Amino acid sequence: MPDVRRNRSDAIVELMAMPAAEHDETWLKEALQQAVMLELATLPPYLCGLWSIREADRGPGVFEALHAIVFDEMSHMGLACNMLTTIGGMPRIADADLVPTYPGPLPGGVQPGLSVSLTGLSKQALDMYSRIERPDDPVVEDLDAHTSIGAFYTAILEAFRSRPELIKGTRQLERNMSSHGEGNDIVALTSLGDVETALKVIKEQGEGTAASPDNPFPGDTGEPAHFYAFREMFHGRRLIRVSDDPPRFDFQGEEIPMPRTFPMATVPAGGWAEGGVPVSDDVREHLGAFNRRYSSLLRFLERAWRTEQPSTAAQMLNGAIGQMFQLEEPARALMETPLPGGSGQTYGPEFRFVGDEP
Template sequence: MTAVIAAYESDSISRLLRTPTEECDVEWLREALQQAILIEIATIAPYSCALWSIDLTDDSEGDAARIRHDIREIIFDEMSHMGLVCNMLTTIGGTPLIAHEEVMPKYPGPLPGGVRPCIRAFLSGLSRDSLELFSEIEKPEIPIVSRMGLRAGETYTSIGIFYDKILEAFKKLPPEYITGERQVEFRLSSHGQGNDIVPLRDITAIEKAIEIIKEQGEGTSTSPENPFPGQAGELSHYYTFRQMFHGRKLVKNETTGKWEFTGPEIPLPRTHPAAVVPRGGWQNDPVNRPNADTQAVLNEFNETYTEMLTFLEGAWQSAEPISLIGQAIGAMGNMRSIASRIVVIPLPDGSGRTYCPEFLYRTN
């Protein structure tokens, strides 16, 4: 059964969250999980643009390498989260929609389904502005440090709250609805203890998967650390991005017991100054419209991105998913290589900024 198509720009998540728990049946759950897949996909493009903008020749006392490593590991976490949510959807008879124009992220623009409605996600190089965006995306309901209040008029629908509602719906679902069908299994534990994409054949496995997704992103109610790390002491996504933003390592004050951004400096690395991609791509910028050579490279990236999404969607429809997952990973490597050529091309406006990958889905 294919998931209900809910356009990326909609109020689906807000509506789903308003549904009384007793009315959250299997159809509600299939729609919610499709939206959760879109959330995980939506984070990968902004994080990747930031990563690829880092100047690979900058090794300022290892700081650049550490930041590259941290962002890269977060991207792998998000890919793992997407895989786990796809398994949640197929185990209850749904089929993930990943390569479809209606569900494609639109940048700059809101996150899918109306989650965190005051956020406007964008694609650009690594900067404090992009780190503020990433922090807002990953922000828990009640951060234990940097208690940023709600923005004026914001109704708080955090990603973590949405996953809590999904788990509630799973717990009230009759056990026979969890079939264990079309489960993709893929090892990614080299990037973190919870990163393997594993079969989800009962409520215990589903509850564990949701715990991993939430706590890798937000930490726990008592600690900013990632309980499922790749390395000891690794922070969850929100706090990793916050310490990059503040330029100071997050440490625990042994006197007060509070976590504070008072540790060693974390300077941002030298980057290629990739500018914010206009809505619909660079062709829509009359000042910085690409020439033929630049457009060819941008097109090459977009076509490879489309291939990657197609491989991923096919993996949850195939009897041989590992081959398709492998092809998707190969496409991701090609995207990185093409992006390295894009972020060094200067914009025609003389601003000193450079182009940034567009992440446009191609239908033909």
């Protein structure tokens, strides 16, 4: 069994290489732990893009689409945690060896060669987001083919189907998130049917289906799956069907203007100071506040899925949500602060996991 204790391992690639007959309880627990961290890994880059959009441009279009994707990913992470706990596992979230670091690869070796970084919204960032979400068989623009997130979830689904007796319904958290879109609720997974539905939501919200780029579980009618939404933003045009026989799609629809943004530079490895960028006292204060709140959020999440008491779990989840809403203030303060040297770029959040709370 691969070592999944490090966030830069090839654990998912190794798990996928194992014969299906060996996809037992241990395999499934390790795979689901990787799934939890994979969903977490998408949130910091997407949030940096979202928060970099200037206030005046926060409305229909790119901002609303990116906002919806962020909430989808939060729901996916919650469902992955419920899948792990329903078979008796315990998510490891607040773990310095596992928390994704940037720039770097996705957890487990998914999409090898892709370096995920923290930066403001741009065409380059949108291309990076697209490569994170790339389906195995997209209906348009087949980017570099590697192990996809969807293929990994398909393997997890088949493991559940071969061992449904593992599903016990233990430590299940529930959260009504229907205001953010169809299928976005975090629901208890107590049967194989529940797990199948959860995996369908995760896969098809991200990748669409083999026949359509639409998100089958949208917030708004006609909302595309994540991969296609990012490609639309990248091209600046809606993806539309241009032929029925054969079915063909192209970016020839309504124009999608790029919003005005704060020019957040790419966070260097280890953070701004470690990357050799001078950091003033004010910037250090904002960075510290952000990293402490982010770390507290991860601790709340881990405690929520580890406790046996439903009331305590609900309190911990509420605590995590509270910390989430407190992240944007220091992030925006950093994005409004120019880097030294006159490049015109700004600082931004580091999403670093810091030591134990006092």
